[in-house]
Structures are given as structure tokens and as C-alpha cells.
Amino acid sequence: MAREKLSSEAVAEALAGLDGWSLAKDGGSIARSFTFSDFSEAFAFMTRVALAAEKVDHHPDWSNVYNTVNVTLNTHDAGGLTALDFELARMMNRYFG
Numbered sequence: 001m002a003r004e005k006l007s008s009e010a011v012a013e014a015l016a017g018l019d020g021w022s023l024a025k026d027g028g029s030i031a032r033s034f035t036f037s038d039f040s041e042a043f044a045f046m047t048r049v050a051l052a053a054e055k056v057d058h059h060p061d062w063s064n065v066y067n068t069v070n071v072t073l074n075t076h077d078a079g080g081l082t083a084l085d086f087e088l089a090r091m092m093n094r095y096f097g
């Protein structure tokens with residue numbers, strides 16, 4: 001259920017309630033950059049998110065440069081966006097503060 005690909009209407013609705021995230025041009029993923037005061041804060045965020053992502057078996061595609069974490073979310077198994085991506089995005093926003 002949660003890993004079923006969402007319709008473009010459902011994606012638009014979920015995205016409307018989600019601060020800071022944008023949809024990729026092909027509609028297949030969402031992305032956000034998080035900027036922190038320094039590397040320690042950025043890495044602490046990644047550690048918290050990594051543990052929570054592992055618990056729900058849904059993992060971000062991300063990179064880190066100094067104080068910035070760039071995140072892309074999609075569901076590889078579904079070949080697009082699912083409810084799990086939006087759950088993970090909301091969780092990251094909460095951890096960001």
C-alpha cells in the first residue's frame with residue numbers, strides 16, 4: 001500500500017503541505033537542501049535520519065558538503081513517488097526543526 005506509486009494529483013496534494021521540497025522535472029522524485037550552522041549539526045541530522053530511515057526500511061539518496069545536506073527521495077521499487085517518500089520528507093522537516 002505505502003509502496004504504491006502515487007498519481008500526479010496525489011503527489012501535488014502531498015507536496016502542497018510540505019515545506020521546502022520541490023518536485024523533479026520528470027515528476028519521479030522530490031528534493032530539498034538542508035543547511036546547518038556547521039558540519040557537526042549537518043552530520044547529527046544525517047545520523048538521526050539514518051536511524052529512523054533504517055527503522056522504516058526506506059532510505060534517502062543524499063549528499064553532504066560541510067554544512068549542507070542535499071536530499072532526493074523516491075521509491076526505487078515503485079519507480080516513482082509513494083506515501084513512504086512523503087513520510088520520510090515530513091520526518092526530515094521535523095528533525096530539521
Ligand SMILES: C[C@H](O)[C@H](O)[C@H]1CNC2=NC(N)=NC(=O)C2=N1
Pocket residue numbers: 057058059060061074075076077078
Ligand atoms: C529490500 C528492501 O526492503 C528494499 O530494497 C527497500 C530498501 N529501501 C528503499 N529505499 C527507497 N528509497 N526506495 C526503495 O524502494 C527501497 N526499498
